[in-house]
Every structure is written in structure tokens, then in C-alpha cells.
Amino acid sequence: EAQVTQNPRYLITVTGKKLTVTCSQNMNHEYMSWYRQDPGLGLRQIYYSMNVEVTDKGDVPEGYKVSRKEKRNFPLILESPSPNQTSLYFCASRRAALSGNTIYFGEGSWLTVV
Amino acid sequence: RKEVEQDPGPFNVPEGATVAFNCTYSNSASQSFFWYRQDCRKEPKLLMSVYSSGNEDGRFTAQLNRASQYISLLIRDSKLSDSATYLCVVKAGNTGKLIFGQGTTLQVKP
16 A cells, blocks of 8 residues: 555654654655644645755755655654644655656654643 | 635535635746645645646536636535545646645535
8 A cells, every 4th residue: 555654643742852753655756755734824845855865945944854865764853842843744755846746645743842 | 925825714614515715826837736635633635636627526626727827626515524624736847846725624514
């Protein structure tokens, strides 16, 4: 079954404690991205990756890091989380940036930073 | 001005009603257009792509007006199960970036 898997699904953490949200896709997609979703602001792109070892900033990259060492994995790293990073996070993938249309989302990760 | 704008609603309609959502986009070079559906606290899922000539999928009809830069989604004979948030998504032609609207919330009441 084609899927995007992200973990953890729910997390409460404290300010400043580094955390990583993992993301893995089994569709051999080149393009992967991370979004955060906040009330009234919709889905905003944090980082994206066009392929292995190629990453770039989205619209709201501050406070986040990513890596793309393998095609299937695209972890999101919060080096020093702050309360304004409390949000619902989605990892997503699609075949390619220009030719791929359908985007597949993971189930989402609810992150609370206290 | 936001790149993709939607009326957030909520739209409250009775079962069986016909409801229409509009979405406007600012970049005339936008290449592809989609409607996604998002249930509460779940991930968005593709509902349908929007083609220049308009397209239909059962009770759902999508239309594109490039001259006025808007797309629309019409839902006929609304069901309780149609209650969700509908996201308008526009793909930039030069970069392939997907830009999401805020979403329009639909509540279908018995």
C-alpha cells in the first residue's frame, strides 16, 4: 500500500529539548516536503527536497532543519523547540516537482511545546 | 494579497442542498489546479483535479476560469459525509510548488 508514514503522531515536549519527527514514503517519490498547519493560516511549507541531498527552504523554515540522505526518508528536526512551533505537522511526497501532481500526505504529527 | 484565497466559511447547509465554493489565485502563470478534502484532524486527500474544460466526478463538478483566475467546486445533493474542509490547491508552473488555500469548511446538517 502506498503511504507516507510519520512519527511520532502526538508529542508534548519542553522548550529547548531537541526533537526529530521522522517521515518515510514507499512510493519512490523524488519530491518530499514538510508543512505545518495552524488555524486561520492554512498549510505552510517549511522545507522541501527535490531529491536525495537536495533540500531547500519553504515559506516558514526558521527553527527547523531537514536532511535527505536517502530517497525514502525526510526527517524534520527541531533543534531548540519553542512554544510558537506548537502545530500540526504534515510530511508529504509526490513523484517529482514539475511533473508530479498528486501529493500524498502522512497522517500528521501533533506537536505541543510547553 | 494571498496567492490563493478561499472563503473560510463555515458553510452550513441541509442535506440534499447544492453548495458552491470559489477560490481565487494571483499568479497567472499557475499551471495546475486541484481540490483536496481534509477531514477534522486528518491529512488532506485529493478530491479532484480541475481541468480547463471543467470536469465532473459524480456529485462534484470543478471549473476553472483562467481569465478571471478562479476555480470553483460545486457539490450537488449534499450528504452528511461531505462535511469537511475543502482546500483549493494551485501549482506554480515554473517551480512546481503547490500553494494551498486556507480551506473552506462545509457542515451538512440533517
